[in-house]
Each structure stands twice: as C-alpha cells, then as structure tokens.
Amino acid sequence: MPPILVIARLTVQEASRRRLLLALLILTLLVVGFSAWGFNKITTVTNSRGETLPPDQVALVSSQLLIVIVFMYSGVLALSAAVVAGPLISSEVESGLLLSMLARPLRRSEVVIGKWIGLAVLVAIYAAFAGALELGAVDWATGYLPPHPVELLTFVAAEGLILLSVGLLLSTRLPGITAGVIALVAWLIAWIAGVVGDIGTGLQNVALENVGVVSHLVLPSDGLWRGAIYAMEPDTFIAALRAAGTFARANPFAQIDPPPLPFLFWVVIWFGVMLGLSVWSFRTREI
Amino acid sequence: MDVAEETKAAAPPSAAAGTPAVKTVELSKRFGRTVALAGLTMTVPRGEVFGFLGPNGAGKTTAVKLLLGLLRPTSGEGWLLGKPVGDLGTRRHIGYLPELFRYQSWLSAEEVLALHCELAPLPRSSWKDEIKTVLDTVGLSDRASDRVGTFSKGMQQRLGLGAALLGEPELVFLDEPTSALDPVGRHDVREIIRGLASRGTAVFLNSHLLSEVEQVCDRVAVVDHGRVIASGTMDELLGGTAVRVRVAGLTPADKNKLSDFGRIDDEDDQLTFANLSPDRVPDLVAAIVGMGGRVFEVAPRHQTLEDRFLQLLEDREK
Numbered sequence: 001m002p003p004i005l006v007i008a009r010l011t012v013q014e015a016s017r018r019r020l021l022l023a024l025l026i027l028t029l030l031v032v033g034f035s036a037w038g039f040n041k042i043t044t045v046t047n048s049r050g051e052t053l054p055p056d057q058v059a060l061v062s063s064q065l066l067i068v069i070v071f072m073y074s075g076v077l078a079l080s081a082a083v084v085a086g087p088l089i090s091s092e093v094e095s096g097l098l099l100s101m102l103a104r105p106l107r108r109s110e111v112v113i114g115k116w117i118g119l120a121v122l123v124a125i126y127a128a129f130a131g132a133l134e135l136g137a138v139d140w141a142t143g144y145l146p147p148h149p150v151e152l153l154t155f156v157a158a159e160g161l162i163l164l165s166v167g168l169l170l171s172t173r174l175p176g177i178t179a180g181v182i183a184l185v186a187w188l189i190a191w192i193a194g195v196v197g198d199i200g201t202g203l204q205n206v207a208l209e210n211v212g213v214v215s216h217l218v219l220p221s222d223g224l225w226r227g228a229i230y231a232m233e234p235d236t237f238i239a240a241l242r243a244a245g246t247f248a249r250a251n252p253f254a255q256i257d258p259p260p261l262p263f264l265f266w267v268v269i270w271f272g273v274m275l276g277l278s279v280w281s282f283r284t285r286e287i
Numbered sequence: 288m289d290v291a292e293e294t295k296a297a298a299p300p301s302a303a304a305g306t307p308a309v310k311t312v313e314l315s316k317r318f319g320r321t322v323a324l325a326g327l328t329m330t331v332p333r334g335e336v337f338g339f340l341g342p343n344g345a346g347k348t349t350a351v352k353l354l355l356g357l358l359r360p361t362s363g364e365g366w367l368l369g370k371p372v373g374d375l376g377t378r379r380h381i382g383y384l385p386e387l388f389r390y391q392s393w394l395s396a397e398e399v400l401a402l403h404c405e406l407a408p409l410p411r412s413s414w415k416d417e418i419k420t421v422l423d424t425v426g427l428s429d430r431a432s433d434r435v436g437t438f439s440k441g442m443q444q445r446l447g448l449g450a451a452l453l454g455e456p457e458l459v460f461l462d463e464p465t466s467a468l469d470p471v472g473r474h475d476v477r478e479i480i481r482g483l484a485s486r487g488t489a490v491f492l493n494s495h496l497l498s499e500v501e502q503v504c505d506r507v508a509v510v511d512h513g514r515v516i517a518s519g520t521m522d523e524l525l526g527g528t529a530v531r532v533r534v535a536g537l538t539p540a541d542k543n544k545l546s547d548f549g550r551i552d553d554e555d556d557q558l559t560f561a562n563l564s565p566d567r568v569p570d571l572v573a574a575i576v577g578m579g580g581r582v583f584e585v586a587p588r589h590q591t592l593e594d595r596f597l598q599l600l601e602d603r604e605k
Contacts (some may be wrong), residue, residue, distance in 0.1 A: 104378055
C-alpha cells in the first residue's frame, strides 16, 4: 500500500480504536430517534379549529425544522472535524510519535495528505450515514423528503472538509488545542459574516454585502451551508421567498439561489491551496 | 525546503558500500541565537559501534535529527551510507530509536511493527518472520498482541528498539536507548548492540551513560556545547592512567596545591588523579607527605571513560 494510504488508514483506525466513531454513532442514533419522534408530532398536531395540518403545511414546517436540525448536524460535523484535525499533526510532533515514522522513507507531504484523506473519509462517511438516516427518519415520520438530498449531503460534507482543512493547516504549526479553537472561531465568524452579507443584500447595502462575499472566499463554509439550505427548500417555499423581494434574502436560514458555479470552482481551488499550504508548512517545520 | 525531501530515492547504498556509514563536514545548527551544534566533522566507519557522548544539552540529539533529516542544518553537509542526508532511498537501510520514543497506543506491539515494516518498506512475505524475530530479540514476544497503551515505559522503549531493528538495517541510530530500562534491560541492549556489530551493522549510540558506551563502543566522540572536544578509538582516548590515593590530614588548600598533578576527584579521604603518569606517583606521594598528609593507599589503574570524560569537560571549561 502506498505510504499516503497507510497514513490515511492509520487515521481512520485511530478514530475507530479511540471510540470516536462509536460515540458519534450513538449520538447520531439518539438525535435521529428524537427528531423522528418530533417530526411525527407535526403530522398529528392540530390547529385552532382542531384539524391536523394539510400536507403542504406539513412539508413546509418539516422543511424548516429540517433546516435547523441539519444546521446542528453540520455544526457537529464542523466542530468534530476542527477538534480532531487540530491536534492531528501537532500532537504527534509534540509526543514524538512522528519521529520514528519520519525516519522511514516517508515524505512529509504523504503524512499531511494521508491524514487529510483519512479524516475526509470519516467526514464523508459520517455526513452520508447520519444525513441518510435523518432524511429517512423524516420521510418515515412525515412523508417529506427534501428536493435535493444528494446535493444536501454533499454540501454538508464539504463544509466539514473545510473545517478539517483549516484545522490540519493550523495543526502543522500550532498546538492542537490552539489550532482547534482558531478553526472553530473562524467557522463561527464566517457564519456571522455570511449573515451580515445577507442583511447587506436585504438592505441593498454593497459594503455589507461584500462582507459576505469576502468571507465566502476566505472560508467557504458558510457559502456551502447556503447550498445545503437551498437543497432542503421546497420549490413552493423558494417561489414565496422570491415573491417577497430582496428583504427575504436577509434570513440566514433561507436561501433563494443555489451557490453560483464560480463559487463551487473556487471551493475546489481553495481545497488545493489549503492542502498545498499545509504540505509546505509541515515540510519546513523542524521536528 | 525540507532537507529530507530535497533528494530523490537513489541507488541502493550497497552501490556505495566502500563509503562510511556516517560522514559529516562542519555540520552546524543554530536555534535563534543558541548554537546547538557547531561544526560537527566526523566519520563513522561501517560496521562500527560509535558512541556519541556528551552532557545533557550538548547537541547529541540535534546531531541525530540533522542526520535523519528531521532538522535542517544551518550550514555544513552530511552523508549516510554514502548518500546525502535526506535521501529517501537510504532510509530503507536505517533504523532509529528516538530519545523521545512514543508509538501508537491504540495499536498492538505487532501492529506497530507491521506499520514500520510497511513504511520501511519490507516485502509483505517477510513481515511475520521479521516481527517475530525482533519481538524475541527485545523480549516482548509474550506481549505481542497487547495494546501499546498498556506498556510500561521500559517496554515501549524495547518496542522502539525492535522497530529500529526491522529489516536488518545497515545503520542504526540509538538515542539514549536504555533511559527507561532496568539493569537487565540495559544488559539486553548491550547484547543487541554487540549482535548488530557482529553482523556488520553500524551503530550510532547517543548516550550519557559512560559505562554503557565503554562496554560496547569501538569509537567515541565527546561533544560539549555543540562542539566535538575529543574523538577516537577507545584505546586512543583511554591511554592514560588514573591514580587513586587514600589520604588523611590534608586541608582544602593543600588539595588545591595538588592540582599540579592534574584534575582531581575529591571524595572524602579518596583523591583520584584522572590522568597521571605512573612515573609521577613517587613525586605525588612525596608532595602529600611534605604537606603533612598521611598516605594509606596508592592505586594506579587504567583511566575509565568517566575519568576521561570529566577531564575533557574540565579542560574545556578552562
């Protein structure tokens, strides 16, 4: 097996042996169970006239509730990716674990990329597994399925990969806890900057709007989250938002347009840049 | 750029079999204003056990890390098995036990060794035998399947030593290999080093345990404050005679006057003159008696590495 895949396998193995996967599995099953119960309640609640909600309202309420729950999932994924990636290299440098390995015919770039691949596999598997389970539970409870489930899971996974990449880059130079905290704060700031951008769009204020644009370019996590929101909204809801005019764009949990294609291209380039920086940073680090 | 990646995999070291195991020319390393290694020039022939001695902070570990490409030299050059430091292909033939030894706690001992077989890389068909052999050698056969996280420090050091021995390397770096071991373990390590030497493997032994070095090394270099202050074979370094004198009735001032006879270790009623020619023993006794001292015993003996080491450090301070 090429060294890069050996390192990737080792990263997955570590997460498994340290019971990270088990903890995530149990927590996910709990959340899915509770949310399925909650979604099921939507179909049985009655309005002031004592009637259950019509199917289109069930779909609308379900879509809105699903957006909030997926926001939590994406948050958990982003936080986990940042917390796990933060110490991924720095802790092994500090403990000396990498010393004997780097004395083998192993390039530092292979260590960095191998660890990224290993953690990316975990992020992708978790996003696909937890997302599919949650969507299945919602479908079972309410009969509602978001219009673009594959895109939804892809955007959520990509958001996790963004945080993983930031955490890994910082991990090449900073102690694990510092790297993890910085990545988390950056993620939150990017989200808030995205909200500011939305408000700018709603108010047609170019300066505020640019805050959102720049934040999406520097850290595309919020831009990808907007893609996930768009993938969850029924067409009727999007039509209603469009009809409401520009002010409807100021809602951070609603999205009228899909992410622009140039942004998605930029995300691909962004990943390349971050990995390149991580490799360079680790190669020039003295151990 | 990382020196470890500057040069691509080259021809196998056997092509350069006539070259030394380790060669450095003016290899230096500074961390900011701190000089960790100042112009290290040395040669370690193949098949020899080379002791790299020095007090804590002398630059021993820095030298090993430079040679393994874990640090970048500030200046100077180095070669391992005839290839420039950092050559990836050469690393197939090198074993390394770091001073800060740590292995994946979530893996078993066998799995750690299999990982190193894979990274080395050794042919998969040889892994089983290799792992069994090194586990036997380092005395961990009965813990092969246990998680490393359950190991004591000494056992982890044995495991690290085992990893360094995989694939019959041509050069092995051992950085303080007995720091966590009990006397039995230290004895085992000496036997392992002798075994390596007998099959022609060069061993670069970093240590401040002088008796250990004295017992196994063919050649030593003494480093202090980043500079080699003496080097040579054991015979060359330990050519002198030390003289132990049991004496009473001398004041501290008297003892100071005796420093004309060389460096003195003063331990209660015993004075040890670290390097004193047997010809001068009568003069020494006469001087002591002349000061009013009473001599009970005079015992010349071969200089130990400790005598020589302390003498070198003291000479350097002067």
